[in-house]
Amino acid sequence: MPQDPYSWIEASLATIHRANWYRSVQTIDTRPGATVLLGGEEVINFASNDYLGLASDERLIQAAITAVQKWGTGSTGSRLLSGHRKLHRELEQAIASWKQTEDALVFSSGYLANLGAMAALVGKRDLILSDQYNHSSLKNGAILSGAELISYPHCDVGTLKTLLSDHRSEYRRCLIITDGVFSMDGDLCPLPQLLSIADEFSCMLLIDEAHGTAVLGKTGAGCVEHFECTGQTIIQIGTLSKALGSLGGYVAGSANLIDYLRNRAPSWIYTTALSPADTAAALAAVEIVKQEPQRLVQLWRNVDYLKKLIREQLPLLKLLPTESSILCLQLSSAAQALKVGKKLRSNGIFAPAIRPPTVPTSRIRVSVMATHEAAHIEKLVSVLSEICSGDDIT
Numbered sequence: 554m555p556q557d558p559y560s561w562i563e564a565s566l567a568t569i570h571r572a573n574w575y576r577s578v579q580t581i582d583t584r585p586g587a588t589v590l591l592g593g594e595e596v597i598n599f600a601s602n603d604y605l606g607l608a609s610d611e612r613l614i615q616a617a618i619t620a621v622q623k624w625g626t627g628s629t630g631s632r633l634l635s636g637h638r639k640l641h642r643e644l645e646q647a648i649a650s651w652k653q654t655e656d657a658l659v660f661s662s663g664y665l666a667n668l669g670a671m672a673a674l675v676g677k678r679d680l681i682l683s684d685q686y687n688h689s690s691l692k693n694g695a696i697l698s699g700a701e702l703i704s705y706p707h708c709d710v711g712t713l714k715t716l717l718s719d720h721r722s723e724y725r726r727c728l729i730i731t732d733g734v735f736s737m738d739g740d741l742c743p744l745p746q747l748l749s750i751a752d753e754f755s756c757m758l759l760i761d762e763a764h765g766t767a768v769l770g771k772t773g774a775g776c777v778e779h780f781e782c783t784g785q786t787i788i789q790i791g792t793l794s795k796a797l798g799s800l801g802g803y804v805a806g807s808a809n810l811i812d813y814l815r816n817r818a819p820s821w822i823y824t825t826a827l828s829p830a831d832t833a834a835a836l837a838a839v840e841i842v843k844q845e846p847q848r849l850v851q852l853w854r855n856v857d858y859l860k861k862l863i864r865e866q867l868p869l870l871k872l873l874p875t876e877s878s879i880l881c882l883q884l885s886s887a888a889q890a891l892k893v894g895k896k897l898r899s900n901g902i903f904a905p906a907i908r909p910p911t912v913p914t915s916r917i918r919v920s921v922m923a924t925h926e927a928a929h930i931e932k933l934v935s936v937l938s939e940i941c942s943g944d945d946i947t
């Protein structure tokens with residue numbers, strides 16, 4: 554009898570279980586929000602990327618409904634065939650004007666935007682330098698591009714410079730890739746230093762603005778605006794699915810870059826265009842973020858309030874340094890992270906345990922939203938205090 558060629562899957566699953574790395578989905582039974590019904594119970598939601606609470610905003614919902622009624626459900630083809638609509642271009646122009654870039658291009662997801670851009674920009678004779686904590690879409694995009702990939706220690710511009718001094722001349726093009734906000738740590742990339750290194754060694758610089766879009770900067774334009782680097786030549790990639798409450802991704806940059814990507818990015822050319830509903834919702838979100846800066850102000854008030862309460866009431870808690878709306882509570886093992894996550898959950902708080910291989914060390918990841926009320930944040934800190942006093946966090 555030949556051996557079952559799929560038997561290794563069961564063995565691999567068993568290994569994942571043994572390491573406490575097994576993941577499963579949890580069903581939310583309500584619209585997204587600061588509180589949600591999870592498995593039939595109301596919980597305070599610290600697990601969402603909907604930082605401004607726009608995913609359930611009536612204006613986005615109405616924009617999506619109107620778009621479906623006018624344009625139908627699917628876009629029916631790729632942008633270069635039957636899928637292109639006026640709405641796509643309106644969204645791209647709105648993004649470009651917000652980010653103050655010459656142009657922008659929307660993709661079906663942020664993940665695909667990263668894959669497509671890298672596949673178009675570099676190949677076999679080129680070098681990619683990647684921060685070791687970059688998101689999976691950057692890492693996989695780099696691998697798929699076929700370029701030589703070197704990972705540099707997290708935010709270590711000294712090592713990055715040394716690597717370039719040693720290797721830049723061996724390659725045709727060089728691309729430095731970095732998250733703007735590191736999604737599992739909450740810290741920011743050292744953008745001004747990265748820009749000056751890119752300039753010195755003639756490298757392209759790609760920043761993933763997934764968690765910075767509509768969160769960082771005076772107008773919410775992202776990490777680039779936060780560091781006052783607007784107008785510099787940077788390839789900005791982001792998602793429409795987090796603070797913008799919709800689905801899809803974008804690349805923003807020079808007109809030439811966007812024109813080139815329309816001709817060379819496989820994950821844009823060979824996939825169905827973003828649906829009318831998602832496009833219209835994202836467009837409504839961009840307009841709201843521009844017109845209602847108080848949403849950003851409230852988000853940062855909430856972040857500061859949570860940090861203040863933690864400082865005052867939980868001084869021993871090991872919080873990773875953060876400059877974003879993501880706060881991470883460091884734990885010693887995957888088992889401990891799971892235990893703390895469960896305790897939070899049994900006390901009405903949804904803040905997931907994040908474990909290897911997603912991150913090098915296990916943690917509880919807390920995402921703050923503009924729509925959290927003070928009482929939600931106080932409840933989180935009071936439950937964490939109880940868990941700490943029970944010695945569960947060491």
Ligand code: PMP
Pocket residue numbers: 662663664665688690732736761763764791792793794800801802
């Ligand atoms: N980059 C980062 C840093 C992310 O966190 C994510 C989503 N988790 C993505 C890219 C992918 O975005 P999308 O969900 O739109 O595919």
